[in-house]
Amino acid sequence: MFKDKYTSEIEEIKADGYIKQKVLNKITAKKKTPAYKIFYRSLAAVVACAVIAMSVHVVLKYNKPVIEYYEPKSAATYDDVYEVVKKLKAEMIITNATNAITDIGEDIIMYSAKGSDNAAAPESDTGAVTITTQGATEDSADFSKTNNQVEDVDESDVIKTDGKYIYSLSQNSGKLRIIKAGKEPEVVSNIAVAGNITGSMYLYENFLVIINCDYYNGSETIALIYDVSKPESPEKVYECKQSGSYNTSRLIGDKLYLISNYGVNLNNLEKDEPETYVPYTECDGKKDIAPADCITISSVRNAPEYTVISGFDITDGSLVGTQSMLGGTYTLYCSTDNIITAGYTADYNNVVTPVTRYSINDGKIELEATGEIKGTLLNQFSIDEYKGNFRFVTTYTESEESQEGNVSSHRMVNKNALLVLNGELKQIGAINDIAPDERVYSVRFMGDTAYFVTFRQVDPLFSVDLSDPENPKIIGALKIPGFSNYLFPYGEGKLLGIGQEADENTGRTQGMKLSMFDISNPSNVTESDKLILDSDYSPALYDHKASLVDFEKNIIGFSVYAERGLEYRIFKLTDDGFNVIQKINLGNVSDNARGMYIGDEFYIVSDTKLLVYNLADYSLIKELKL
Amino acid sequence: MSSTVNQKISTFASPEEAFKRYADTVYRLAFVRTKNRSDSDDILQEVFLRYMKVWQKMESEEHVKAMLLKITVNCSNSLKTSAWFKKTVPLEENLPHTDKVNDSSVLAEVMKLPIKYRTVIHLYYYCGFSVNEISKIEGIKIATVKTHLSRARAILKDKLKEDFDV
Numbered sequence: 001m002f003k004d005k006y007t008s009e010i011e012e013i014k015a016d017g018y019i020k021q022k023v024l025n026k027i028t029a030k031k032k033t034p035a036y037k038i039f040y041r042s043l044a045a046v047v048a049c050a051v052i053a054m055s056v057h058v059v060l061k062y063n064k065p066v067i068e069y070y071e072p073k074s075a076a077t078y079d080d081v082y083e084v085v086k087k088l089k090a091e092m093i094i095t096n097a098t099n100a101i102t103d104i105g106e107d108i109i110m111y112s113a114k115g116s117d118n119a120a121a122p123e124s125d126t127g128a129v130t131i132t133t134q135g136a137t138e139d140s141a142d143f144s145k146t147n148n149q150v151e152d153v154d155e156s157d158v159i160k161t162d163g164k165y166i167y168s169l170s171q172n173s174g175k176l177r178i179i180k181a182g183k184e185p186e187v188v189s190n191i192a193v194a195g196n197i198t199g200s201m202y203l204y205e206n207f208l209v210i211i212n213c214d215y216y217n218g219s220e221t222i223a224l225i226y227d228v229s230k231p232e233s234p235e236k237v238y239e240c241k242q243s244g245s246y247n248t249s250r251l252i253g254d255k256l257y258l259i260s261n262y263g264v265n266l267n268n269l270e271k272d273e274p275e276t277y278v279p280y281t282e283c284d285g286k287k288d289i290a291p292a293d294c295i296t297i298s299s300v301r302n303a304p305e306y307t308v309i310s311g312f313d314i315t316d317g318s319l320v321g322t323q324s325m326l327g328g329t330y331t332l333y334c335s336t337d338n339i340i341t342a343g344y345t346a347d348y349n350n351v352v353t354p355v356t357r358y359s360i361n362d363g364k365i366e367l368e369a370t371g372e373i374k375g376t377l378l379n380q381f382s383i384d385e386y387k388g389n390f391r392f393v394t395t396y397t398e399s400e401e402s403q404e405g406n407v408s409s410h411r412m413v414n415k416n417a418l419l420v421l422n423g424e425l426k427q428i429g430a431i432n433d434i435a436p437d438e439r440v441y442s443v444r445f446m447g448d449t450a451y452f453v454t455f456r457q458v459d460p461l462f463s464v465d466l467s468d469p470e471n472p473k474i475i476g477a478l479k480i481p482g483f484s485n486y487l488f489p490y491g492e493g494k495l496l497g498i499g500q501e502a503d504e505n506t507g508r509t510q511g512m513k514l515s516m517f518d519i520s521n522p523s524n525v526t527e528s529d530k531l532i533l534d535s536d537y538s539p540a541l542y543d544h545k546a547s548l549v550d551f552e553k554n555i556i557g558f559s560v561y562a563e564r565g566l567e568y569r570i571f572k573l574t575d576d577g578f579n580v581i582q583k584i585n586l587g588n589v590s591d592n593a594r595g596m597y598i599g600d601e602f603y604i605v606s607d608t609k610l611l612v613y614n615l616a617d618y619s620l621i622k623e624l625k626l
Numbered sequence: 627m628s629s630t631v632n633q634k635i636s637t638f639a640s641p642e643e644a645f646k647r648y649a650d651t652v653y654r655l656a657f658v659r660t661k662n663r664s665d666s667d668d669i670l671q672e673v674f675l676r677y678m679k680v681w682q683k684m685e686s687e688e689h690v691k692a693m694l695l696k697i698t699v700n701c702s703n704s705l706k707t708s709a710w711f712k713k714t715v716p717l718e719e720n721l722p723h724t725d726k727v728n729d730s731s732v733l734a735e736v737m738k739l740p741i742k743y744r745t746v747i748h749l750y751y752y753c754g755f756s757v758n759e760i761s762k763i764e765g766i767k768i769a770t771v772k773t774h775l776s777r778a779r780a781i782l783k784d785k786l787k788e789d790f791d792v
Contacts (some may be wrong), residue, residue: 002789006733009731015649015650245642
């Protein structure tokens with residue numbers, strides 16, 4: 001039957017699990033609509049309405065937008081927190097008035113939130129699993145690591161290795177596969193991981209951490225900690241949880257910093273029950289709500305949404321420190337000493353990003369400073385810490401007036417800025433009005449110099465001299481067609497850009513592009529090599545961890561969707577430019593394939609297979625089904 | 627609206643819930659319309675971001691699905707996708723691999739139809755919408771939907787012969 005055939009064929013078309021996770025993360029991180037638009041539309045409707053429910057008097061009392069700016073501070077008591085949440089709820093009632101003319105009291109957005117029991121304070125966990133140091137001895141091979149932004153701050157990924165075993169998480173099947181590496185690879189373990197996998201995993205000594213998110217039961221972020229001293233039988237030893245949906249995480253040594261966004265259930269607020277409006281953490285089955293003085297009441301959009309940051313010790317599953325802030329986080333930077341969170345603007349007419357600095361130390365987290373910067377940040381690479389200062393590259397809009405004869409008009413123009421803030425998050429240096437009508441596409445800070453790419457049609461790669469934090473200067477601008485999505489340092493004097501080519505006239509993208517920039521003289525940057533690929537899509541355009549970039553071994557690898565399906569491609573830089581060393585066809589599948597090397601072998605790991613090659617000549621050694 | 631209904635709505639119609647249930651549905655329609663994965667990925671995100679502005683107005687499960695697909699149709703307007711700019715997209719790159727040597731793929735034939743026809747075939751036979759519902763999703767008159775449907779059927783009958791047994 002046509003219908004059945006069509007159905008079975010079309011159902012093979014699915015969005016990549018990785019793409020879905022990315023979109024889902026965006027949704028949960030951004031659960032709000034511009035308040036002011038809905039307010040003005042709804043105000044007329046509400047005033048005209050005859051039927052009034054209990055809470056409507058709140059609406060009539062406020063006859064102007066209540067977008068207050070709260071000076072950030074730590075709460076003294078739960079009552080302080082309650083008062084703020086209650087105010088935010090009232091503001092939300094206003095913004096939802098169109099939907100609730102007859103029954104405003106009930107029609108409040110119910111954010112996913114799990115009610116929690118008021119748990120007793122945890123006792124210290126004495127049943128810690130001892131750390132073994134297998135793999136860190138004489139014959140541990142040289143192996144590639146996750147493409148982290150900051151050295152010694154590990155970021156989660158779907159694949160990790162210690163040089164002896166490869167740990168691969170398949171989001172499509174929900175399984176953890178552990179493969180013994182080498183010329184005779186062997187799958188030693190293939191287990192189902194319970195829960196909704198976010199594709200975030202860490203490996204430290206004999207501990208493997210997998211982060212899941214439970215969306216159904218309110219939102220909860222769960223770090224599952226396994227002991228993998230015996231890789232053929234991984235054993236789950238601890239579970240650390242916190243309220244909210246997973247935002248991001250980092251691992252520094254044996255301390256896991258877990259960040260989630262927690263939306264309060266506004267239908268269930270009880271002043272005397274802080275667990276109805278305050279986030280919790282849970283270790284070893286014992287739940288604790290955040291202490292009042294670990295809650296920062298900050299400027300927020302009209303959403304009682306917390307950013308929850310907790311530090312856990314993965315060797316014993318205990319909570320070391322936690323901080324929560326009223327105000328969601330859309331991007332975050334983590335160095336070995338600080339976490340900078342970037343939140344949502346409170347006023348859409350003047351978009352600023354509130355930034356907060358937390359110092360971190362072995363799992364302990366302390367609020368240090370708050371500030372704000374003009375505009376919005378592209379991603380984690382737009383933030384950098386250097387010598388006690390914090391640098392940001394933002395895109396903002398400004399109204400520009402123009403006069404033509406008797407007609408004066410204004411339009412909103414995109415502009416970009418590089419801002420330097422000190423440890424107190426007060427601005428000390430800035431360059432504004434960069435590249436009007438363009439926005440930032442990629443950023444890389446490298447000590448005293450910053451490089452970033454803006455794009456409308458032509459890609460200026462800007463170099464900025466930051467040696468004097470109070471007087472940053474643009475020292476170079478290279479204009480080439482297309483743009484880079486990510487910039488990676490590539491040895492002395494070189495910067496690799498992975499991005500897309502674009503038509504100079506129309507601005508439409510025309511396929512992926514590798515660019516090698518010669519930055520030996522930052523004020524005269526040139527594009528020394530370029531390669532345009534016959535593919536216009538790759539996970540490497542959206543996730544810096546999807547690329548393997550290793551200058552020492554001269555390997556650049558990532559998967560692309562090309563004519564014959566998914567291909568993992570390996571490049572190297574030679575004197576005549578980029579050479580394609582290998583194209584490995586992985587079939588007509590949609591996948592999040594990763595490449596890595598351990599010792600003398602090169603591995604490609606996808607959802608369904610593992611391929612091992614000789615690193616020297618990329619001859620195939622073995623293919624394993626996963 | 628009663629409070630129980632509201633609570634139910636805010637659970638099932640919420641962007642996260644809707645995404646979990648309809649991400650693939652949206653993706654498939656986007657793919658049928660744009661014929662390439664890259665645009666479909668972009669559209670998937672755009673649809674749900676736009677949905678976040680209207681989700682509170684959803685009145686039922688059916689409303690959610692129809693709204694998502696309506697947004698998908700708008701987002702996948704052929705003028706805005708890279709495929710339009712490239713003028714052609716190799717079909718084989720994007721279709722799932724079938725093991726058969728003689729490719730009797732009905733999907734391949736549907737994908738060769740002009741966008742208006744393949745959209746209505748997809749919405750009618752796969753999504754199971756009525757002509758009435760399709761007219762709301764696509765924002766065109768019922769008579770137009772019927773015309774598209776009958777023309778599409780004629781072409782498919784000709785190409786697929788007995789495989790198009792509807």
